[in-house]
Amino acid sequence: MTIDKGNLITTFISREFLRGALELEQTERGLMPHRLPARARAQCTDPQLAMAESQPSGVRLVFRTQATYIELDVLPTRYAYAGVPPRPPGVYDLLVDGSLLHQSSATGGDTVTIDMASGAVSKQSGSLSTLRFTGLPSHEKKVEIWLPHNEITELVALRANAHFDAIADEGQKVWLHHGSSISHGSNGDSPTSIWPALAASLGNVELVNLGFGGGALLDPFTARTIRDTPADMISLKIGINLVNTDLMRLRAFAPAVHGFLDTIREGHPNVPLLVISPLYCPIHEDTPGPGALDLNALAAGKVAFRATGDPAERKAGKLTLTVIRDELRRIVQQRAANDRHLRYLDGLTLYGQQDFADLPLPDQLHPDGPAHLRIGKRFAELAFGGGGLLSAE
Known part of the structure; x- marks a missing residue:
């Protein structure tokens, strides 16, 4: 396909073309989407969270155009x-009128290398990359470009052989989801096939994905962010990060969950709110954290995780996934007496022991692409539509 680059139209990338991001930061090189606002980022210096919230899981460019080349x-x-x-x-992922048409990856870019043994961090700078999407249908259409869920992305320029128009509210309900690396999309194949994106597509809802790898830790600033973000339905997947970071004990866990829910209810008093307990993960079902890389697997060139806690430490209040499921169920039952829009979903319903036997976790912690698809389909069936867990009925 021959394109006259002199006839390409450059479109200013502005907030009206982006969905799924809570804030845009103007950098020296372009625009960086963030999934936590600056006031929240300022309250936590954890580099893991800084990386995770900057990775644009669920963020996409959306517009209408007759362009055949972008x-x-x-x-x-x-x-x-x-x-x-x-x-x-x-x-x-590039979608046209809801159907996946192109997939591409960027070259160049910056690389941050972390030595987990010494803690040393080094950065190598690289050049920008131009993605080209060709052969698009010539009729006016809705185009979505979903950014990588696992790669920080600065948006530099957007060009095409036709004008872009922002799309006004299409009447879809907004689903805000918060969770851990599994919700973030770890080990998923592409940004539209991670389980929250797939579930949103099947449920015909607008996704705001606040799944943060290693960052679902009941942080008050995250609760305030959810409180202040417009949403028609909210779900919270709580548990695995609290175990594998060994962040708190049972005494602190229950009040922290109550406080998290209280803050969200300040801004969303009547929105359907679903609490999801952890998916099945054998290494942490009955063994506390912290989690760690499996060095034997690493020596064999594979990434895998293991639990380093002692099951006997549960008596001292250390958390396991089994303990957290029981406690979340109890908390939701207690609160539901005065909150008819609060519901609970056992994470084992989405991915349980039999699913692990069928689709095991490749690294003992994160589901792979086929498992993401299974989880997303199950969640959509359970959550959306009349009488679903996230319906207002």
Whole structure:
């Protein structure tokens, strides 16, 4: 396909073309979408959270156009870990009228390398990358470009051989979901096939994904962010990060959950609110954290995790997934007496012991692509539509 680059129209990338991001930061090189606002980011110096919230899981460019050719200049930032096999580059999904038409990955970009043994961090700068989407249908259409769920992305320029128009409210309900790396999309194949994105598509709802790898820790600033973000339905997947970071004991856990829910209810008093307990994860079902890399697997060139706690420590209040499921069920039952829009979903319904036997966790912690699809389909069936867990009925 021959394109006259002189006839391409450059479109200013503004908030009206982006969905799923809570804030845009103007950098020296472009625009960086954030999934936590600056006031929340200022309250936590954890580099893991800073990385996770900057990775645009669920963020997409959305517009109407007759363009048959689109260029997007981006500058990715990828993270690598010394001694760990590099992950494949992030994927951009382009959808036309809801159907996946193209997938692409960026080259170049910056690389941050972390030595987990010494804590040393180094950064190598790279060039921007131009993604080209060709052969699009010539009629006026809705185009979505979903950014990689696992790769920090600075948006530099957007060009095409036709004008773009922002799309006004399409009447879809907004589903805000908060969770851990599984909700973030870890080990998923592409941004539209991670389980929250798939569930949103099946449920015909607008996704705001606040799934943060390693960052679902009942932080008050996250609760305030959810409180202040417009949403028609909210779900919270709580548990695994509290175990694998060994962050708190049972005495602190229950009040923290209550406080998290109280804050959300300040801004969303009557919105359907679903609490989801952890999915099945054998290493942490009855063994506390902290979690750690399995060095034997690493020596064999594989990434896997293990639990380093002692099951006997449960008596001292250390958390396991089994303990958390029981406690979340109790808390929701207690609160539901005065909150008829609060519901509970056992995470084992989405991915349980039999699912692990069928679709095991490749690294003992995160589901792979086929498991994401199974979880997303199950969640959509349970949550959306008349009488679903996230319906207002």
